[in-house]
Amino acid sequence: MERWITDFLHYMREQRRASAGTLRAYRDDLTRFAVFARTRLRREARVPEDLTPELLAAFAASRSLEKARRKNRPISARTLGRALAALRSFLRYLERRGKTAAALRGALPRVSTPQPLPAAISELPLNQLMDRAAASVQDGDTRALRALVAAEWLYGSGLRLSELTGLTWSRFDVRRRLARVLGKGGRERVVPVGARAADTLARYWTALGILPAPALHLIPGRRGAAISPRTLERDIGAFLGALGPNAASHPHALRHSFATHLLDRGANLRAVQELLGHQNLGTTQIYTHVTRRRLKAAYARAHPRA
Numbered sequence: 001m002e003r004w005i006t007d008f009l010h011y012m013r014e015q016r017r018a019s020a021g022t023l024r025a026y027r028d029d030l031t032r033f034a035v036f037a038r039t040r041l042r043r044e045a046r047v048p049e050d051l052t053p054e055l056l057a058a059f060a061a062s063r064s065l066e067k068a069r070r071k072n073r074p075i076s077a078r079t080l081g082r083a084l085a086a087l088r089s090f091l092r093y094l095e096r097r098g099k100t101a102a103a104l105r106g107a108l109p110r111v112s113t114p115q116p117l118p119a120a121i122s123e124l125p126l127n128q129l130m131d132r133a134a135a136s137v138q139d140g141d142t143r144a145l146r147a148l149v150a151a152e153w154l155y156g157s158g159l160r161l162s163e164l165t166g167l168t169w170s171r172f173d174v175r176r177r178l179a180r181v182l183g184k185g186g187r188e189r190v191v192p193v194g195a196r197a198a199d200t201l202a203r204y205w206t207a208l209g210i211l212p213a214p215a216l217h218l219i220p221g222r223r224g225a226a227i228s229p230r231t232l233e234r235d236i237g238a239f240l241g242a243l244g245p246n247a248a249s250h251p252h253a254l255r256h257s258f259a260t261h262l263l264d265r266g267a268n269l270r271a272v273q274e275l276l277g278h279q280n281l282g283t284t285q286i287y288t289h290v291t292r293r294r295l296k297a298a299y300a301r302a303h304p305r306a
Contacts, residue, residue: 001037001045005030008093017186019162029086033059048099051091053107060084060109081111118256119248120290121240123264126155126257129242134200145204146219147235152197153218154236154251158258158275159191160184161233161251165226170214174198183277191275259287 009027012018018026036059037045045051064080067073088108094100130151137144153164163181171180177193205212208220221227233251240249248256255276262272273284 001034001047001050004047004094004099005034005090008090011093012089019184021162025082026086026089029083030090032063032083033087036062047094051094051100051104053104056087056104056107057109059087077111084108084111118260118287118290119250119253120257120260121243121248121253123257123261125243125247129240130155130196133239134196139203139207142204142207143235145200145207146232147239149197149200149204149219150232150236150251151239151254152194152200154254155258156194156197157181157191158255160255161229161236163277165217165219165229165232167218168214169212169216169218172218181277185279187277187279189274189277256287259284260290263287263291 009023012026013023034045037050037055040055040058041050063083064074066075088105091100091105095102133148137148150164153159157179159181160183163183166182167179177198179191179193181189181191183189201218216224217226219227219232236251237249240247240253259272259276269281269284269288273281276284278284
């Protein structure tokens with residue numbers, strides 16, 4: 001089975017342009033399945049002979065009872081759902097190569113996972129924080145400027161952290177303030193860049209003391225390579241920490257805030273979908289629940305008959 005898993009991961013990387021994170025998750029989940037099958041069969045599982053509904057159902061049941069790492073409780077529905085989705089994708093890959101029947105995937109249960117509402121930061125405190133930082137940061141403080149650049153671009157253009165760390169100068173049209181972003185699945189989109197984000201980037205590069213070049217990353221790491229997402233995540237966490245202990249401090253909260261604040265101000269849902277790079281409108285629609293919740297809260301606070 002290992003050979004087929006390796007072939008599948010190669011297909012996902014080369015043909016489907018899956019991200020490194022997706023590939024890592026698929027590899028972990030499918031390796032677990034291969035180990036489970038080997039233990040149960042007491043030998044290496046063969047494709048397709050050993051891929052039976054009984055084996056798949058037994059794996060799903062066993063996985064659901066596993067304890068979460070570092071926690072003495074069963075794994076979450078989201079983790080289980082991800083594992084079974086990876087196995088379902090692997091089986092679909094085998095189907096297309098004539099190795100298994102479509103009915104085999106039916107042996108895997110569907111896991112219902114509640115979708116949490118995105119954690120957006122309130123518009124006024126976030127913008128006040130960014131304005132204060134822009135006014136107070138010293139021009140020679142490259143680390144503080146780097147955090148401010150990241151915040152301006154994540155919030156101002158709705159980027160994912162991985163999209164920002166992968167951006168090079170060749171993909172940023174400085175004059176028109178447009179950036180060509182490579183998103184999930186290798187899909188490219190063009191996003192506008194705010195004046196403050198562009199100005200902060202210029203301040204940052206002046207502080208670095210080097211000239212931009214097409215191959216250089218907008219936020220460079222050591223020796224001009226892409227900065228580590230983990231490093232930038234720490235920068236953003238420290239930056240947003242000034243909002244207080246109860247405020248969201250993950251970089252993705254800035255992307256959530258970008259979408260929520262646009263919709264709060266009447267932006268078209270389709271336009272927000274394109275800006276975020278969502279393939280399906282349904283993914284973007286979750287932000288409408290956030291704005292509805294805010295409207296209800298405002299109504300409850302202000303209306304005498306609420």
